[in-house]
Amino acid sequence: MTACRETAAVLLEQxxxxxxxxxxxxxxxLGRIAAHDESIGAFLHVAGDSALExxxxxxxxxxxxxxxxxxxxxxxxxxxxxxxxxxxxxxxxRMLEGWNPPYDAxxxxxxxxxxxxxxxxxxxxxxxxxxxxxNSAVGPxxxxxxxxxxxxxxxxxxxxxxxxxxxxxxxxxxxxxxxxQPASFCGVVGLKPTYGRVSRYGLVAYASSLDQVGPFxxxxxxxxxxxxxxxxxxxRDGTCVDEPVPDYxxxxxxxxxxxxxxxxxxxxxxxxxxxxxxxxxxxLDVYRGLGAEIREIELQHARxxxxxxxxxxxxxxxxxxxxxxxxxYGHRVDDYAGLVExxxxxxxxxxxxxxxxxxxxxxxxxxxxxxxxxxxxxxxxRRLIADDFSRAFESVDVIASPVxxxxxxxxxxxxxxxxxxxxxxxxxxxxxxxxxxxxxxPAGFSSDGRPIGLQLLGNAFDEEQLLRxxxxxxxxxxxxxxxxxxxxxxxx
Amino acid sequence: MTSPLTIIGLEVHVQLxxxxxxxxxxxxxxxxxxxxxxxxxxxxxxPGALPVMNRxxxxxxxxxxxxxxxxxxxxTKWDRKQYYYPDLPKAYQISQYDLPFCQGGHLDVxxxxxxxxxxETRRIRLIRVHLEEDAGxxxxxxxxxxxxxxxxxxxxxxxxxxxxxxxxxxxxxxxxRFLEELxxxxxxxxxxxxxxxxxxxxxxANVNLELTNPAxxxxxxxxxxxxxxxxFRGVEAxxxxxxARQEREFDECDGVYPDxxxxxxxxDAQRGVTFAQRGKEDASDYRYFPDPDLLPVTFSxxxxxxxxxxxxxxxxxxxxxxxxxxxxxxxxxxxLIDQGPHTADxxxxxxxxxxxxxxxxxxxTQDVLxxxxxxxxxxxxxxxxxxxxxxxxxxxxxxELTTRSGREVFAALxxxxxxxxxxxxxxxxxxxxxxxxxVADTDQLDQLIETVIAGNQQAxxxxxxxxxxxxxxxxxDVMREAGGADPKTVREALIAKIRS
Numbered sequence: 001m002t003a004c005r006e007t008a009a010v011l012l013e014q015x016x017x018x019x020x021x022x023x024x025x026x027x028x029x030l031g032r033i034a035a036h037d038e039s040i041g042a043f044l045h046v047a048g049d050s051a052l053e054x055x056x057x058x059x060x061x062x063x064x065x066x067x068x069x070x071x072x073x074x075x076x077x078x079x080x081x082x083x084x085x086x087x088x089x090x091x092x093x094r095m096l097e098g099w100n101p102p103y104d105a106x107x108x109x110x111x112x113x114x115x116x117x118x119x120x121x122x123x124x125x126x127x128x129x130x131x132x133x134x135n136s137a138v139g140p141x142x143x144x145x146x147x148x149x150x151x152x153x154x155x156x157x158x159x160x161x162x163x164x165x166x167x168x169x170x171x172x173x174x175x176x177x178x179x180x181q182p183a184s185f186c187g188v189v190g191l192k193p194t195y196g197r198v199s200r201y202g203l204v205a206y207a208s209s210l211d212q213v214g215p216f217x218x219x220x221x222x223x224x225x226x227x228x229x230x231x232x233x234x235x236r237d238g239t240c241v242d243e244p245v246p247d248y249x250x251x252x253x254x255x256x257x258x259x260x261x262x263x264x265x266x267x268x269x270x271x272x273x274x275x276x277x278x279x280x281x282x283x284l285d286v287y288r289g290l291g292a293e294i295r296e297i298e299l300q301h302a303r304x305x306x307x308x309x310x311x312x313x314x315x316x317x318x319x320x321x322x323x324x325x326x327x328x329y330g331h332r333v334d335d336y337a338g339l340v341e342x343x344x345x346x347x348x349x350x351x352x353x354x355x356x357x358x359x360x361x362x363x364x365x366x367x368x369x370x371x372x373x374x375x376x377x378x379x380x381x382r383r384l385i386a387d388d389f390s391r392a393f394e395s396v397d398v399i400a401s402p403v404x405x406x407x408x409x410x411x412x413x414x415x416x417x418x419x420x421x422x423x424x425x426x427x428x429x430x431x432x433x434x435x436x437x438x439x440x441x442p443a444g445f446s447s448d449g450r451p452i453g454l455q456l457l458g459n460a461f462d463e464e465q466l467l468r469x470x471x472x473x474x475x476x477x478x479x480x481x482x483x484x485x486x487x488x489x490x491x492x
Numbered sequence: 493m494t495s496p497l498t499i500i501g502l503e504v505h506v507q508l509x510x511x512x513x514x515x516x517x518x519x520x521x522x523x524x525x526x527x528x529x530x531x532x533x534x535x536x537x538x539p540g541a542l543p544v545m546n547r548x549x550x551x552x553x554x555x556x557x558x559x560x561x562x563x564x565x566x567x568t569k570w571d572r573k574q575y576y577y578p579d580l581p582k583a584y585q586i587s588q589y590d591l592p593f594c595q596g597g598h599l600d601v602x603x604x605x606x607x608x609x610x611x612e613t614r615r616i617r618l619i620r621v622h623l624e625e626d627a628g629x630x631x632x633x634x635x636x637x638x639x640x641x642x643x644x645x646x647x648x649x650x651x652x653x654x655x656x657x658x659x660x661x662x663x664x665x666x667x668x669r670f671l672e673e674l675x676x677x678x679x680x681x682x683x684x685x686x687x688x689x690x691x692x693x694x695x696x697a698n699v700n701l702e703l704t705n706p707a708x709x710x711x712x713x714x715x716x717x718x719x720x721x722x723x724f725r726g727v728e729a730x731x732x733x734x735x736a737r738q739e740r741e742f743d744e745c746d747g748v749y750p751d752x753x754x755x756x757x758x759x760d761a762q763r764g765v766t767f768a769q770r771g772k773e774d775a776s777d778y779r780y781f782p783d784p785d786l787l788p789v790t791f792s793x794x795x796x797x798x799x800x801x802x803x804x805x806x807x808x809x810x811x812x813x814x815x816x817x818x819x820x821x822x823x824x825x826x827x828l829i830d831q832g833p834h835t836a837d838x839x840x841x842x843x844x845x846x847x848x849x850x851x852x853x854x855x856x857t858q859d860v861l862x863x864x865x866x867x868x869x870x871x872x873x874x875x876x877x878x879x880x881x882x883x884x885x886x887x888x889x890x891x892e893l894t895t896r897s898g899r900e901v902f903a904a905l906x907x908x909x910x911x912x913x914x915x916x917x918x919x920x921x922x923x924x925x926x927x928x929x930x931v932a933d934t935d936q937l938d939q940l941i942e943t944v945i946a947g948n949q950q951a952x953x954x955x956x957x958x959x960x961x962x963x964x965x966x967x968x969d970v971m972r973e974a975g976g977a978d979p980k981t982v983r984e985a986l987i988a989k990i991r992s
Contacts, residue, residue: 083540096539103533105540202540209784238544238786316784319572322583323537327643343576366574366779375781 004032004165005483008074008222011168015062015073022055022062022073026117029075033120033166036486041133041141042151042161044080046120047087051075054117061115069115070229076111077161077170080121081128082213083202084108087118091204092136093126095324095331095350105202106234107171107213114229119167122157126352127321128178128206130154131424134415135354142411143186144484146450149408152182155216159186162216163451163484169226170216175207176309177403177428179214180440184403184453187442187482189223189470190216194460195435196241198227199234205320207313208239210432219480220441220471224248227463246464255472256465261287262297262396267427273406279444279452280402286476287400297392297399301384305430308385310422311365311378312433318362321355357418386434389457398469399457401427403440407450427455437463441470442479451479497702498735499712500667501659502727504674506684507626507650507692508552514625514651515543515586522690527631527644535649537581542785545570549651550789551799552683553593553623556653558800559681562597562621569788570624573778578643579628587654589780591788592622599657599677600808601669616670617658626650647691653683659698664731671695671724676807680833688723695721698754699731701738705747713738714752718766720759730759734766810836818849827857834871835861838878845882848889855881859899863906876905880915887919894978897928937970937977941989944969952990963987 003011003025014020030048037043058073083089083101085108090096104112111118125135133141133156141156143149144164151160155172159182162170172179174192183190191214198213205211215226228249233242261284268277284294326332326346333349336342351359365374392399405424414421431438436457443454454473458466474480513520516534523530533541557564571589597618604611628648633639655674661667675686675693686693700715718734721727734757757766782788805813807829814825828839835856843852860881864874876884884901887893893901901922904910910918923929944966945952954962963986970982 083538089539091539099539101533101538101540103538103541200540201542204539205785207784236544237542239784315781319574319584319779319781322574322576323539323581325576325583327578328536328581329538339578340576363779366781368777368779371779371781 004028006168007218008071008168009219009225011074012071012225021059022117023052023059025073026051026055026075026119029119029165029167032164032486036144036164037166039142039147040144040151040160040164041139042122042157042164042166043077043120044090044092044123044136044138044157045087047118050086051117051119058115058117069113070225071111071169072115074116074169075119075167076116076226077119077122077158077167078108078111079124079155079158079170079172081124081173081204081206082108082171083204084118084121087121089121089204090137091127092124092138093350093352093355094137095347096329097137097331099329101202103202106199106236107230108202110229110232111171116169116229122155122161122170124157125154125178126355127204127317128154128173128175128211129317129354129358131177131181131421132409132411132414133157133182134411135352137352140411143408143450144486145187146408146448149410149450150185150414152185152404152408154178154182155190156182156185158216159183159188159190162186162188162218164486165483168218169222171213171226171230172216173203173206173211173213174428174432174438175210175212175313176425176432179216180428180438180453180455181404181425183216183440184451184455185408187445187451187453187479187484188216188218189220189439189441189480190214191223191227191439191463191467192431192437193227193231193463194437195432196239197243197437197461197463198230199232199237199240201234201236201240205316207316208320209316210309210313212432220439220467220474221249221252223439224252224467227467231463241461243461248464248467251464252468252471253475254468255290256397256468257291259287259290259292259398259469259472260396261292261294261469262392262399263294264297264299264302264399264401266299266302267401271405271423271426272402273446275444275446276402276404276406276452280400280454283443283454283473283477284400286473290472290476292472294400295396297396299385299388299392299430301381301388302430304381305385305433306422306426308378308381308433309425309429310361311374312382314358314362315365315375315378316362318359318366321351321359324350326350354418382433385430389430389434389436389459393459397458397465401455401457403427403453403455407446407452431457436460437466439466439470441473442482443473443477444479445482451482496735496739498662498664499659499700499702500661500663500731501698502657502661502667502670503696503698504655504657504671505626505694506556506653506655506678506686508549508653509682509684509692510546510548510552510651512546513649514546514549514623515649518649520650521646522687522692523646524629524644527642527646530646531648535581536645537583537648543586543783545786545789546651549623550593552681553621553651553653554791554796554799555681555803556655556678556683557594557597557621558796559677559803559806560594560597560599560618560621560655562594562618564791564796565591565593565595567591567788567790568593570783570786571780572783573624573780575776575778577627577630578641579630579645579648581628581645581648585625585627586783586786587624588622592620593789594621595619597621599670599673601666601673602808603663603666603669614660614662614666616660619656619658621653621655624652624654626652664728664735667697667731668724668728671727673808675724676829680804680807680810682833691722695727697721697727697731699734699738701735701742703739703742703747709747711742711747713742714749715754716766717754717756718759719756719769723761726759726761729761729764730766733764737766804833807833807836814849814853818843820849820853824853824857827861828853831861831871838871838874841878842882842885845879846885846889848885851885851889852882855885855902859902875908876902877915880905880919883915883919891978893923893928897923900926900928937974937982937985938989940970940973941982941986944973945986945989955990
């Protein structure tokens with residue numbers, strides 16, 4: 001069914017016009033998942049029955065002329081880091097195997113209220129720690145474009161689901177690039193909103209001061225649509241900001257006049273794959289052709305971003321993951337003598353090695369005598385990085401860069417070298433440290449057919465301008481229309 | 493040997509009486525009968541749940557800090573104190589580490605010295621006051637059957653004030669007095685009910701001594717933290733025991749300690765002894781860091797000033813006012829203040845209405861408190877309101893009622909007699925029904941006396957013959973006939989009539 005290839009925005013129109021029903025669309029998505037997900041590995045849990053039920057009910061309500069929500073009838077996939085009251089939530093960890101949360105995340109409530117069809121929970125790096133989705137306790141997710149390569153991570157399942165036509169929309173979470181990088185590896189649009197734009201209530205915490213929920217879609221307009229549903233104040237998250245949510249789509253089609261795009265020369269230096277560089281330069285040419293001005297900017301402290309991130313994030317993670325102690329919920333081993341052993345054996349058995357590595361890093365960094373030198377110092381550096389961006393946005397509207405140094409890497413390449421994997425976060429991490437929004441949009445392919453994304457960063461709470469800038473590029477290119485060849489009828 | 497210097501510092505935890513918990517909407521209520529019913533994803537520490545600060549908890553905390561005369565921080569934040577324990581579902585407690593909302597402050601405590609019987613006001617300085625969350629409760633099988641341990645999280649997330657004193661306390665009774673005064677202050681502020689049975693006030697005590705060793709040098713004994721103190725008496729008893737134990741230990745080792753690090757001891761209230769617990773875990777590292785889920789909070793000067801203006805009169809000040817301005821005895825003032833703000837308010841209203849504070853105090857401390865105790869009632873539910881009691885006392889002052897009749901009317905009011913209407917109307921009715929009006933009419937009294945003497949010639953003759961006791965029966969008879977009459981007046985009138 002071709003519906004699986006359409007964007008959410010187009011599908012909404014078709015649903016409204018009666019050209020397709022939600023049931024047909026949901027059945028098509030489920031059919032495609034059944035046919036292809038064994039080779040891709042996007043889903044941890046497919047909620048087939050409840051999705052079909054929801055779709056039917058929405059179709060009935062539509063037929064009865066009842067008012068419907070803004071996503072009425074659209075299947076949406078959820079990264080398994082968002083808690084759901086009617087589907088298990090595992091964070092791709094053995095620790096939470098079989099855990100059924102008693103509540104919905106705020107963003108899940110928003111989706112239900114918007115009449116979305118929740119189609120299932122997607123694969124991820126365990127507790128969102130990783131950049132390839134190979135740290136999943138269940139198995140890796142592959143990019144639908146090249147089944148020998150990773151989907152990226154940590155929201156690899158959601159990115160692959162949207163790319164493969166399993167769902168027109170998906171939610172991910174981004175702590176250091178976990179939406180943008182897999183979006184790039186899978187050739188879809190992925191947006192990390194400003195910290196505080198979307199409630200984290202019900203998002204299982206990895207690094208609380210960096211985590212943010214955001215949308216995956218096949219085009220910018222659909223990402224804007226989904227963001228409108230997700231964004232907004234939630235009194236249950238003290239870090240969620242009470243700012244009005246603009247109508248992101250209203251002016252989306254209007255190009256920004258005199259757009260100023262900042263680029264940082266260091267982003268194009270050593271370590272950047274040649275084909276990625278070409279794609280980014282090609283994208284900049286597109287903007288030049290639209291009358292945009294490209295300016296060099298200085299992000300003086302950007303070179304400390306990876307080091308800073310790998311102190312802040314593991315520190316918070318070591319604390320956030322302490323609750324998985326086998327007492328109240330989650331995995332508990334049968335074999336222990338005494339309380340301490342119950343803790344250590346349960347955690348030892350149920351956490352994967354990357355999670356353990358980060359817990360150890362963070363525990364060390366927060367230890368007495370080290371706190372000032374590591375965590376506190378990192379927080380100071382973080383402030384400097386944020387200040388760099390504030391200064392840069394005085395002279396430019398958005399900042400353009402690659403999303404990752406390379407296109408999707410072959411399975412196994414980064415898992416054996418954690419440091420290499422950490423360094424690959426270099427372009428995305430600063431946005432989380434500074435709290436600013438960022439988007440990855442399709443901007444090309446490598447010669448061997450792996451997608452390449454362009455990252456645009458915007459000023460805090462200016463998702464509207466960021467989306468408009470992204471839409472300008474999208475209108476001039478056809479990269480986002482490319483579809484991976486799963487059925488042997490590639491359209492590139 | 494000179495008497496040792498006793499050094500005591502207290503760490504007091506006070507549960508705030510908010511309607512809901514500190515970070516979620518669950519009820520803040522003592523409820524051990526139904527474990528885990530007052531819980532939600534937040535206080536259960538479920539994945540994805542986030543804390544949101546309870547404004548009232550913060551406001552009550554600031555009021556407590558201001559009443560303790562501490563300085564309120566312009567900016568305060570919350571930190572995670574990390575340790576594993578089954579009653580701590582997040583494996584960290586949200587507490588305050590280096591920027592507590594309140595620093596310094598003090599509490600003045602009046603102590604009576606045993607030897608001289610003198611009173612002295614001692615100022616106990618405070619180090620800090622901070623706001624944190626309480627943990628849940630581990631429930632172990634105490635039958636000895638080795639059953640599974642259980643966890644009740646009803647208490648998890650109860651707002652908890654930690655008040656840490658400087659080591660300024662010099663004796664066990666002084667520690668007891670400090671806690672009493674602190675409890676009163678918290679109760680008057682309506683910050684906490686400080687119910688020790690329900691654990692809403694808990695205390696740890698740090699104690700050591702400065703003694704002189706055989707070489708004549710001053711030596712301090714290792715600091716001992718006594719935990720698990722759940723009554724004021726227990727605090728005093730544990731400290732008394734611990735002071736004696738440390739002296740004994742000092743004598744045994746001549747002030748040379750192989751290990752002078754701080755130790756933790758528990759208090760066994762049954763046996764009346766402290767006992768060694770596992771070390772204070774000097775090795776334990778709480779890895780404090782600012783909780784990223786809770787934004788730091790700033791307080792404007794205006795807000796703090798407004799809260800300061802709203803503070804009630806502190807109980808200690810009120811107590812001295814009762815003595816100095818209202819003329820009460822120290823004892824009566826203390827009894828009234830100890831009953832809490834509602835009783836003190838009741839008393840003050842009665843005193844104001846009847847314009848006789850001493851009489852009002854007598855009535856409240858004796859009659860009212862007795863009735864409340866017998867009925868297990870709170871002052872707010874008491875059948876006689878301040879207006880009623882003041883009316884009654886005024887009638888007695890005006891000699892329209894004798895004190896004895898007044899008591900009878902009071903008892904009748906307590907029982908709800910006197911029908912409908914205002915208290916005055918009810919009192920009038922009770923007085924009329926029982927014929928209790930004081931007989932002020934001398935003609936009527938004279939008549940009565942003549943009648944009584946006429947019917948009791950023998951008693952009158954006996955009295956005239958010098959048997960003074962004989963008058964008692966005559967007085968009794970007149971009083972009974974009169975319904976309400978002042979016994980003194982009756983006695984004088986009787987004697988005058990007999991001798992005439």
